[in-house]
Each structure stands twice: as C-alpha cells, then as structure tokens.
Amino acid sequence: MKVAHTDINRLTLLGANQTLIWGMTNAERVQRMANEAAGKGRHIAPGNSLAVNLQYVFDPILLREVLRKPNCAFVLNGELLIGQIDPDIVDIHPRQQDGLEIIELGGGYRIYNEQLRKLETPYAERLTPQTRRSIERRSYYGAYKGVTDLLTKYLWPELALWLTRGAAQVGMTPNMITAIGAILCITATFLFSQGHYWTGMLAGFGFMVLDTVDGKLARCTITSSKWGNIFDHGIDLIHPPFWWYAWGLGLRTWDRELSPSVFWVIMGVIFAGYVLQRLIEGVFMRAFDGMHIHVWQRFDTWFRLITARRNPNMVILFVALIAGRPDIGLIALAWWTAISLIVHAVRLLQAYGERRAGRAIVSWMEANA
Structure with missing residues (x-):
C-alpha cells in the first residue's frame, strides 16, 4: 500500500483515491478533519502517527474516538480505516501490532455523539465513483x-x-x-x-x-x-x-x-x-x-x-x-x-x-x- 506522509498533525495517508466526495478528494477531507480536531485541542499521542486509509470514507466521530484513545484503531472486515499507530510499523497489519486496541465496525457497535445529540452506528464505506452518492447520503444523514x-x-x-x-x-x-x-x-x-x-x-x-x-x-x-x-x-x-x-x-x-x-x-x-x-x-x-x-x-x-x-x-x-x-x-x-x-x-x-x-x-x- 502506498504511504504518503504529510506534516499536518503527523498524518499518514494510506493509498490514493481520486474520487471526489462533497466536491473534494478524500485526502483533502481527511486533512480538514485533522485540522478541525487540532483546532479543538485534540492531538495525537507522542510517538504515534494518525494513519488513515483513503480507500474508505468513514464517520468523523471515529477520528474523535481514535484521538481520545491512543493506540486504538478501527477496522472494517479486518482492513484498517483509521488508527493511532507507531509510524515505523504502519504497514504491518493492525492485528499483528502488540498493544494496539482493534475495534471492528459492525456487529452493533455504537457511539454516543454528544455534539449531535444522538446514539449512532458509525458508517464506513469504500469510496468509488459508484458509491460516491450513497456515501454522501450517509454522511449527510450522519x-x-x-x-x-x-x-x-x-x-x-x-x-x-x-x-x-x-x-x-x-x-x-x-x-x-x-x-x-x-x-x-x-x-x-x-x-x-x-x-x-x-x-x-x-x-x-x-x-x-x-x-x-x-x-x-x-x-x-x-x-x-x-x-x-x-x-x-x-x-x-x-x-x-x-x-x-x-x-x-x-x-x-x-x-x-x-x-x-x-x-x-x-x-x-x-x-x-x-x-x-x-x-x-x-x-x-x-x-x-x-x-x-x-x-x-x-x-x-x-x-x-x-x-x-x-x-x-x-x-x-x-x-x-x-x-x-x-x-x-x-x-x-x-x-x-x-x-x-x-x-x-x-x-x-x-x-x-x-x-x-x-x-x-x-x-x-x-x-x-
């Protein structure tokens, strides 16, 4: 998997995706999310990198949860979505990393979103030209x-x-x-x-x-x-x-x-x-x-x-x-x-x-x- 490093809050973007969502690339969306989180005082633990898989679009609340819990990663069907990970082992499968809490989406996993005042099941879906509109709908209702x-x-x-x-x-x-x-x-x-x-x-x-x-x-x-x-x-x-x-x-x-x-x-x-x-x-x-x-x-x-x-x-x-x-x-x-x-x-x-x-x-x- 291609890894692109940026200087925004030690953000590591995994892969590449040119499909636009809400008029922007997924990389731009993730960078905006990271900047917004930093502006609210949410930071990555020392020594960690925020690894994000650009093949997927996921609920922004997952970013909040990952920043709240160091050494935590969300996966979907075993594939990494987002996680706080040691940058030296970011290419290693999450389940092979010692001390990393793995949270599999699905199976009724729910989070209370205090800002939006609702109990929700976070969404995550692979971003392709065929799925773009359905993802926009899910993110809108989210x-x-x-x-x-x-x-x-x-x-x-x-x-x-x-x-x-x-x-x-x-x-x-x-x-x-x-x-x-x-x-x-x-x-x-x-x-x-x-x-x-x-x-x-x-x-x-x-x-x-x-x-x-x-x-x-x-x-x-x-x-x-x-x-x-x-x-x-x-x-x-x-x-x-x-x-x-x-x-x-x-x-x-x-x-x-x-x-x-x-x-x-x-x-x-x-x-x-x-x-x-x-x-x-x-x-x-x-x-x-x-x-x-x-x-x-x-x-x-x-x-x-x-x-x-x-x-x-x-x-x-x-x-x-x-x-x-x-x-x-x-x-x-x-x-x-x-x-x-x-x-x-x-x-x-x-x-x-x-x-x-x-x-x-x-x-x-x-x-x-």
Whole structure:
C-alpha cells in the first residue's frame, strides 16, 4: 500500500483515491478533519502517527474516538480505516501490532455523539465513483442532529440533501447559505408585519430549510468556523420573537386585530416564555456537565420534537392560517409557549431532585451506548 506522509498533525495517508466526495478528494477531507480536531485541542499521542486509509470514507466521530484513545484503531472486515499507530510499523497489519486496541465496525457497535445529540452506528464505506452518492447520503444523514424538531427531522431532509449537494458542487460556503437565509428571515418578518402571511410563510420556509442546509454543508465539507457558528446561531436565537411580534402587527390587515391589552399580554407570554425556556436549557447544561436537557431521558427527546421553538410554532400558525384565523394561531402559540416553559421548569427541578437523591444525571443515549 502506498504511504504518503504529510506534516499536518503527523498524518499518514494510506493509498490514493481520486474520487471526489462533497466536491473534494478524500485526502483533502481527511486533512480538514485533522485540522478541525487540532483546532479543538485534540492531538495525537507522542510517538504515534494518525494513519488513515483513503480507500474508505468513514464517520468523523471515529477520528474523535481514535484521538481520545491512543493506540486504538478501527477496522472494517479486518482492513484498517483509521488508527493511532507507531509510524515505523504502519504497514504491518493492525492485528499483528502488540498493544494496539482493534475495534471492528459492525456487529452493533455504537457511539454516543454528544455534539449531535444522538446514539449512532458509525458508517464506513469504500469510496468509488459508484458509491460516491450513497456515501454522501450517509454522511449527510450522519451529520443530522438526533434530537431536533419534527419539521427538521421529518419534513425536509431530502430537500435539504439536494440543496446541500448542489451547494457543495458549485463551491458555496456555509456562510453564503446563512446569508441568503438571513435575507429570507428579514423578508418573512416584514411580510408578516404587513399581513402577507402566505408569502411570509413561503419566505420563512425557505429560511428554515436553509437553516438546515448551512449546518449540514459545514459538517459534510468540514468547513465549520467560529464566525459561522456565531452568525448562524445568532440569527436562530434572536429572530423568533420578532416573527411573532410581526405576526401580531399584521392582524390589522385581516380585521383580526387584538385589543392592546390582549396583544401585550400575549407578547409578554411569548417573549418571556421564549427567554426563560432558553435560560432553563442553559442552566441545565451548566448544572449537569454540559448535557442538553433534551437528551436526558426519552421523554425529553420526544418533547423536543414539538416544544415551543420556531418550527413547531410555525406549524401552529400554519394550521390557524388555513382556518382563516391567524389571531387564534397567535393566541395558541402563546399558550403552547407557556405549557412548554412549565414542562422545562419541571424537568429541571426533577433533575436537581435526582441528583440530590444520589442518582447520576446521564443521557439515556449515552447509557445505551
């Protein structure tokens, strides 16, 4: 097997492969993965080399696991995928190397992916022109968060895959996608305020889909950046209350305008509920070693599908709009926000109670890994 040495984090690339995946060679993909890991403070143990087989594309989580456990290697059907190996014996079959932990993929091997909040079976597949599209599909779905809302999880994954693949092929960056989404987000806000709910919904739908695409493009092409995360998550965090406020302003054009007292009570519930719910999520993470409240128990994972975040709230407004009552939709949104806030508050108190009782607070996914 041909061995190509690079100076990036003592990376040893095994073999060669010219088949492109997500618009780049496998060697470029591996080097981006290694650079990203180094930027997060994950390094190779002294004296070791990170050996990667370019004939295969594998789940990036395997790189994390290999860097976490020195003298560890993943294999598929006995063939090396990635491992921390003594560079002097890299050409020797992994099973012939003393002291090397061999992990065979398959057979139900699973890892808890804390970043994406899911329990997953890592993928690995030989990269050829015939398998490229299937591998892109696997890596795309591998980059999907396991705990998210029902629209992101069930409605538009295939549309977002098509857009992600197209963006990668034409060389668009995740920040370009985020910028287009931001324009649609602002447009939706304006349209809602003018009572143009259907066109606002269309603009909002485009933004919500692109909000999925930019993250998937960043993960699949290994081009995440600190600025990109701030840009994307900042928009996600700030805009929802403005959408609901603009929706309320637009009611006047439908002759469904709420009285000032009712309007401001509803706005108070929506704004306070949104902020307090996000604060509870932050308190939970701070109190329980960075774990998201939505991955604690199975109920929390299920409730994340429908909790009062932007996408489920848009479902409420969409149904109300079909019925010709956007005003009732806004009132229902306020009620659902209050109910979701109560659920989150109760779950936080229950978690504190579990810890006081001496029971560990761990994700049900991690416990089942």
